[in-house]
Amino acid sequence: MSIEPRKDRPAAAAVYADVIGSKAIADRGLLAGSLERAVETLNQAFRPALAEPFAIVAGDELRGTLTEPPSAPLCVSVMREELAPIGVRVAVVVDSGRDAPSSGHGRHRLPTADEALDSLKKSGRLTSYVGTGPAGDLLLNAVCGLVEPLLLERSEKQWEAIRAYRRLGRQRAVAERLGVTRQSIGDRLMAGNWRAVAEADAAVAGYLSYVCG
Secondary structure, eight states: OOOOOOOOOOOEEEEEEEETTGGGOSOHHHHHHHHHHHHHHHHHHTGGGEEEEEEEETTTEEEEEESOGGGHHHHHHHHHHHHTTSOEEEEEEEEOSSOOOEETTEEOOOOOHHHHHHHHHHHTOSEEEESSOHHHHHHHHHHHHHHHHHHHTOOHHHHHHHHHHHHHOOHHHHHHHHTSOHHHHHHHHHHTTHHHHHHHHHHHHHHHHHHHO
């Protein structure tokens, strides 16, 4: 009798986000419009990597699933840039496609995205990664912890410049779009720690490529 080799599941990353302090946002139209624009941008930008398109849930949450977990860090950054100055907490649950190894207490159960988001809300943190194993989760969440103060310090103008730079790719084009000098855009990008956050995203993406490859 032949034994069929085990077939791995396709890798995936569920990305669940919740608006911080949504009940205190008086302009409900602004909130709804911002969420709708973010959903449209995410579904366009990450269309090839979507298992489940992003959608608005319960009026103040965004949910989607990526077939390429290494895309998650960039996806989270684009989401934040599109929503700013509205802030969100984002939980990413990574399924590498391989069963976690058994331990003395049995096989580890991967939390659902709802559970991960609920745990993140209780922690007060902005971002969490779950599913890469105890050591991997610890590493990725440490990186996220280092980035969080940089995100919290960004001004609305810095978010605006970063969002425009993501779309246009050139400081001169951003300056023309926003009606300011190129030097001003460079100063806003630097003050907003754009490069440091991008490097952190690349590091997380690289680790996810290793885990899910």
